[in-house]
Amino acid sequence: MPAPLERHAKGYRIPGTGIHLDPLEPVMHAVISHAHGDHAAPGHEHAYCSEGTAALIRKRFTYPARHLHAIPYGEVFELNGVPFSFHPAGHILGSSQIRWEHAGKIHVYTGDFKREADPTCEAFEPVRCDVLITETTFAARDKVHPDAAGIIASIPLPEKANLMIGAYSLGKAQRITRLLNDHIPGIRVMIHPNMHDYHKVYEQMGFQLGPWEPFRRELFRQERGIAYLVPPPTLLNYRKGTHFIRAFATGWDEKHELYDFALPVSDHADWPSLIRTILESGAREIYTIHGDGQELHDAEELSGLSFSFID
Ligand SMILES: [Zn+2]
Structure with missing residues (x-):
């Protein structure tokens, strides 16, 4: 054939x-x-x-x-x-x-x-x-994806720190935004500028993501209960800070010294x-x-x- x-x-x-x-x-x-x-x-x-x-x-x-x-x-x-x-x-x-x-x-x-x-x-x-x-x-x-909602709902959200989540700007970032809004009550989602246009296209095409806002450095420093979504290279370039913990949203469930835990959410x-x-x-x-x-x-x-x- x-x-x-x-x-x-x-x-x-x-x-x-x-x-x-x-x-x-x-x-x-x-x-x-x-x-x-x-x-x-x-x-x-x-x-x-x-x-x-x-x-x-x-x-x-x-x-x-x-x-x-x-x-x-x-x-x-x-x-x-x-x-x-x-x-x-x-x-x-x-x-x-x-x-x-x-x-x-x-x-x-x-x-x-x-x-x-x-x-x-x-x-x-x-x-x-x-x-x-x-x-x-x-x-x-042996590759069976865990339930994405369960993964997000069980994120160890520390009281004294925010979350920084590495996610690809197109697709993953929009899905994680919606998952955070749906499964973590009271979370405030901030996104990297690379993601704005894609978030807006999703909403224009009728897919609601829940509340999100552009990143503001002072707020991320001063307040808590914030999840900041960044592209993977930005996550890997950030030095470890005391006011946030770092996660990477990846279907590969990889461990890495440059982030604290993986969110095995796959597309x-x-x-x-x-x-x-x-x-x-x-x-x-x-x-x-x-x-x-x-x-x-x-x-x-x-x-x-x-x-x-x-x-
Ligand atoms: Zn693809």
């Missing part, structure tokens, strides 16, 4: 169509799953993405794609004779699975996705297909979610991408399906 995607100098390409998925260098036709920097890039002649992704891309890049086409979820659009549609992936605002029909088969590329409830983005929708291309960031049997599918998603798709041909999929290829739960890597 020919692979449904081929690696190309500019990213992945659907063979024989001239259409690229998530290319990082300018191309003629780019179909983009979501606005994270390892999937979205500026400068394409024609870029196609969901409405939420388009809103974020316009903030993210100083110049937009020359022709940025925002397509509502579920609406079919045709490129070089190939029908495409976007379906929610539950990863961040606007994140999409990409569905297309080619060579007599229905294909779905999951992009980054998660199945956990997250009120800050559109919920993942299972899509039936013949060929599924899935991300495998956490494709290990990628864990093992049970990967199994469930593959089974619900009805696909007989599975391709894995973005991560090490070997354990998934060998999974008993999925025996009888055909597995291959896209490298």
Whole structure:
């Protein structure tokens, strides 16, 4: 069977169509799953993405794609004779699975996705297909994400100190803002300037995050009960202070001398979610991408399906 995607100098390409998925260098036709920097890039002649992704891309890049086409979820659009549609992936605002029909088969590329409830983005929708291309960031049997609400609710919030939380500016910061507001009564959320625009796009697209305000140094010094969200490099550059403790929101549950504890909140599918998603798709041909999929290829739960890597 020919692979449904081929690696190309500019990213992945659907063979024989001239259409690229998530290319990082300018191309003629780019179909983009979501606005994270390892999937979205500026400068394409024609870029196609969901409405939420388009809103974020316009903030993210100083110049937009020359022709940025925002397509509502579920609406079919045709490129070089190939029908495409976007379906929610539950990863961040606007994140999409990409569905297309080619060579007599229905294909779905999951992009980054998660199945956990997250009120800050559109919920993942299972899509039936013949060929599924899935991300495998956490494709290990022992990788089962803990409940995010429980993690946030059990943060050891000291009376004499504030919290500084490292979180990626797009996606994670908005989800953590909402989780803090929902699960820590009375918390006051301050955010780094890099996050303002993204917070506002989320709210404009109808996803409420709860109260938040720009960072103010004097207040952070003088008052307590504040959680300050910063991008990871800012967290790692801050010297340990006596008036705050440092946490890092990461699905990897990493320990590090530069922060006091990890908040294992992930926006990628864990093992049970990967199994469930593959089974619900009805696909007989599975391709894995973005991560090490070997354990998934060998999974008993999925025996009888055909597995291959896209490298
Ligand atoms: Zn992503």
